[in-house]
Amino acid sequence: MNSPPSAAVVDRPRKGALSEIWAFLNQDVRTLKWWRRNSSRPATDDAQPPEFKTLTAPLNEPEPEIVSDVDPRQIEGLRFRREVLDWRDEFHFQVTEAASQANKTLAEQVEHELANMNFLRLRLFTKPASEVLEGHIEACIRLPMRQTTQIQEYALRQRLLTWPPHRQESATMRDMWHKLEWDNRLALKFTADNRERILTVLGEMLLGEHGLADRHRQWATQFADQFLEMQLVQPDSV
Amino acid sequence: MFSQIPFDLPLRFLPGLAIGDVVRYGAILKDAGTGRILGHLQESGIAQSLLSQALSSAASPLSLVSSVVNAGSSIYTAIQVRQLKAMMETLQALQIATLGVSLIGVGVSVAGFVYMRKRFNSLDGRIDKLTEVVKAGFENLEKSGFRQQMSGTKSLVQRAELAKSMIDPAKEYKEVAAQLADKAAFFEGEIVFEISARGPINHDKFWLLAQLWMLCNSVRVDCQIRANELLNAQHVSERIAGEYQGLFERIGPASFDADHSEGRATVKILRDATDSAHSKPFLLDYLRTRRIEGPAYIESLEREKGQPMLVLPTN
Numbered sequence: 001m002n003s004p005p006s007a008a009v010v011d012r013p014r015k016g017a018l019s020e021i022w023a024f025l026n027q028d029v030r031t032l033k034w035w036r037r038n039s040s041r042p043a044t045d046d047a048q049p050p051e052f053k054t055l056t057a058p059l060n061e062p063e064p065e066i067v068s069d070v071d072p073r074q075i076e077g078l079r080f081r082r083e084v085l086d087w088r089d090e091f092h093f094q095v096t097e098a099a100s101q102a103n104k105t106l107a108e109q110v111e112h113e114l115a116n117m118n119f120l121r122l123r124l125f126t127k128p129a130s131e132v133l134e135g136h137i138e139a140c141i142r143l144p145m146r147q148t149t150q151i152q153e154y155a156l157r158q159r160l161l162t163w164p165p166h167r168q169e170s171a172t173m174r175d176m177w178h179k180l181e182w183d184n185r186l187a188l189k190f191t192a193d194n195r196e197r198i199l200t201v202l203g204e205m206l207l208g209e210h211g212l213a214d215r216h217r218q219w220a221t222q223f224a225d226q227f228l229e230m231q232l233v234q235p236d237s238v
Numbered sequence: 239m240f241s242q243i244p245f246d247l248p249l250r251f252l253p254g255l256a257i258g259d260v261v262r263y264g265a266i267l268k269d270a271g272t273g274r275i276l277g278h279l280q281e282s283g284i285a286q287s288l289l290s291q292a293l294s295s296a297a298s299p300l301s302l303v304s305s306v307v308n309a310g311s312s313i314y315t316a317i318q319v320r321q322l323k324a325m326m327e328t329l330q331a332l333q334i335a336t337l338g339v340s341l342i343g344v345g346v347s348v349a350g351f352v353y354m355r356k357r358f359n360s361l362d363g364r365i366d367k368l369t370e371v372v373k374a375g376f377e378n379l380e381k382s383g384f385r386q387q388m389s390g391t392k393s394l395v396q397r398a399e400l401a402k403s404m405i406d407p408a409k410e411y412k413e414v415a416a417q418l419a420d421k422a423a424f425f426e427g428e429i430v431f432e433i434s435a436r437g438p439i440n441h442d443k444f445w446l447l448a449q450l451w452m453l454c455n456s457v458r459v460d461c462q463i464r465a466n467e468l469l470n471a472q473h474v475s476e477r478i479a480g481e482y483q484g485l486f487e488r489i490g491p492a493s494f495d496a497d498h499s500e501g502r503a504t505v506k507i508l509r510d511a512t513d514s515a516h517s518k519p520f521l522l523d524y525l526r527t528r529r530i531e532g533p534a535y536i537e538s539l540e541r542e543k544g545q546p547m548l549v550l551p552t553n
Contacts, residue, residue, distance in 0.1 A: 063529070069472060070523045072268075072275055078516050079263045082509060085487065089505050092490040096498045217492060 080163055081228060087159055088224040091152045092217045098148040099206045099213035102141045106202055109136040114192055129198050130186035142177060145212065149173050152220075171223055176215050181205075243530060243538045245548040246277060248328050255331070262332060264510075264517030265344050267549065277549040278521040279332070280345030282539045285546035286353040288322050289339055298445065300503040303335050325546035336503065337510035338547075342452045344514055345521070345539075351399035354457055358392045361449055384428075391421045391454060398461055408465040415461035415474075418454050425451035426481065433488060441496035445504060452482075452511055459518065463525075463532035471532070472522035479515035486512055524552055 113132055130137075153171050160166045185201050188194050206212050251267050254260030261270045265279040303326070329338035338344050394414050401410035429447045432439055455478045462471035486508040491501035525535055542548065 066527045066529065068523055068527050069469070070520050072273065072520070075263050075266060075268060075275075075517075075520070076273065078513070079261070082263070082513060085509060089490055089502065089509070092492050093498055093502045096492040100498070213492070217490065221490070 080166075083159055083163065084224050084227050087152075087156050088220050090155065091220040094148050094152060095145070095216040095220070096207075096213050098144050099141075099211070099216075102144055103203055103206045105140045106133070106136055106206075107199055109133065109140065110195065110198055110202070113190070114195060117190075126189040126191055128183075128187050129190040129194070129201075130183045132190040133186065137182065141206065141212070145176075145216070149216065166227075173216075173219055176212060176219070243535060244551065245280075245538070245542075245545075246551045247545060248279065248332065248547050248549050251277065251549060252328075252331050262334075264513035264515070266517040266520055275520065275524075275552050277551040278345070278517070278524065279334075280521075280539065280548050280550060281338070281343055282542035282546055282548050283353075284321065284543050285325060285338075286343075288318060288325065288546060290353040290356045298442075298500060298503070299336055299340070299507045300500050303339055321544075321546055328547045334510055334514075336507050337514060340449075340507055340511075342449070342507075342511050342514070343456060344547075351395055351457070351460075354453065354460075355392065355395050355399060357453060358388075358395055358450075361446060361453075362388060362392070387421060387424045388450070391418070391450070394418050394421065395457055398457060398464075401461075401464075408467075411461040411465035412467065415458045415465070418458040418461070419474075422451055422454035422458065425454060426485070429485060433485065433493075438495040439489070439493050441494035441500060441504065444494065448486075448508065455515075460536070463522070464536055466532040468522050468526040468532050472519045472526065475515065475518040475522060479512065479518070482508075482512040482515050521550065524550070 110133070113136075153173065157170050160169055182205065185205055186198070188197055188201070190198065204211055208214070251260050255262060255267075259270055260267055260276060262268075262279075267276045267279065268274060269276055325338070326335065329335040332338075334344055394417055398411065398414045401407045401414065404410050425447055429444065429451060432444050432447065459471050459475055459478070462468075462474060486505075489505060489508065491498045491505050494501045494504065496504075524530075525532065539548070
């Protein structure tokens with residue numbers, strides 16, 4: 001078997017010129033100086049293995065520290081995010097709750113008005129629903145909704161008090177009441193025949209898509225998003 | 239009885255939490271003043287064992303806590319009732335009662351595939367009921383191979399359950415984790431579809447899908463820990479937390495077709511689950527940097543028979 005010449009071949013004691021020639025011919029060409037200079041590819045096969053420190057290092061040396069891959073400062077940012085989301089969720093819930101309650105109360109008022117109206121008002125001198133329900137809408141919808149949003153604005157201020165960089169910030173909701181829209185949608189005559197239509201319109205205006213509750217929720221969502229985006233821009237703000 | 243891993247009891251941190259010296263985020267307990275992480279909350283095997291018995295009666299987030307508590311005397315032994323009571327008190331003091339008794343769990347591991355399989359089975363049983371209620375909605379799901387995905391997921395959990403007896407369990411755990419990533423992606427896709435559809439979200443269907451998605455992810459991470467791939471588990475957890483945040487933040491209490499009180503309970507648990515997911519990488523990082531082996535960590539949780547809730551202190 002032709003085994004590759006080892007380093008020991010070169011180191012053998014000299015036995016004369018012939019032996020030297022024989023040894024030279026048996027030498028691996030890659031070990032010659034000119035080959036190493038001109039060769040671009042490293043002779044890895046026969047290269048000496050690198051000395052690993054662990055082999056020579058004493059056994060009782062402490063293991064290298066494993067570097068942490070997380071930043072604990074992020075937790076405060078995440079906690080603040082949760083705080084804002086909790087406020088937003090509570091706002092959504094309370095506004096929906098208030099609008100649902102208002103819808104129920106107003107439906108009862110509609111029934112009450114229809115039951116107590118005299119024949120002339122119901123058949124001859126009919127008025128638009130917006131006019132008949134104006135006082136009830138103010139008492140059952142507008143006031144409770146305003147009250148709910150004010151409570152939630154206060155709740156946000158209280159929450160932010162525990163976050164020093166945001167202590168001064170607050171939310172003030174613009175007026176979501178579009179009287180013209182209510183008057184237009186409830187322009188239908190307040191009669192027993194229109195009972196279902198009136199109730200449907202009231203339900204849509206309060207709880208439907210783009211209704212009063214929906215608009216309030218959208219406002220809170222946008223407000224919370226702005227807060228959270230601001231936090232992303234300034235990660236050290238909390 | 240605690241193992242070599244020096245677990246502590248949550249009870250020690252409750253006074254600090256009550257007066258505000260200690261704050262909780264997800265499963266992390268931290269010092270309010272210095273910001274230093276004090277410990278990581280983690281349920282043990284006994285918690286899973288206790289809860290898995292009461293799961294069949296827990297159908298919605300609103301009734302989760304009460305159904306577990308009410309089930310107490312009828313299905314548990316006296317010792318178990320005492321353990322359950324203690325656990326509920328701790329969870330309530332930590333303000334994570336609903337998450338704690340949900341299928342999702344609080345800590346980094348689900349501590350036991352046997353219980354996990356029970357959880358999948360309890361969800362599977364609810365699919366039939368749900369199909370009757372929302373038949374039209376489920377037709378599409380059935381077409382897209384929902385049941386196939388469900389049974390595939392259960393089969394993977396079973397594989398994970400049996401992996402321990404293999405010559406090379408780590409390989410099997412990694413394989414299961416990889417396949418569960420596909421299953422999780424399916425459930426996530428269904429949730430995205432539900433959320434993106436016009437109109438209110440079907441609450442029952444969403445809640446079922448959300449649980450399946452989160453369970454898949456929990457088992458994925460659990461498998462990676464058991465395979466001692468802690469860095470990978472950490473990165474997977476970070477990705478999962480980002481996905482929960484991206485998807486669940488779009489939802490509010492009024493987003494569902496259900497009563498908004500039910501919606502509020504669901505959203506609360508989604509927020510808690512997101513926080514818990516965000517806190518997992520911190521625990522995994524701690525295990526990794528302290529050279530605590532993943533399998534040893536899980537084994538010590540599974541061995542714990544006395545305390546349902548534990549804290550891994552970071553001193």
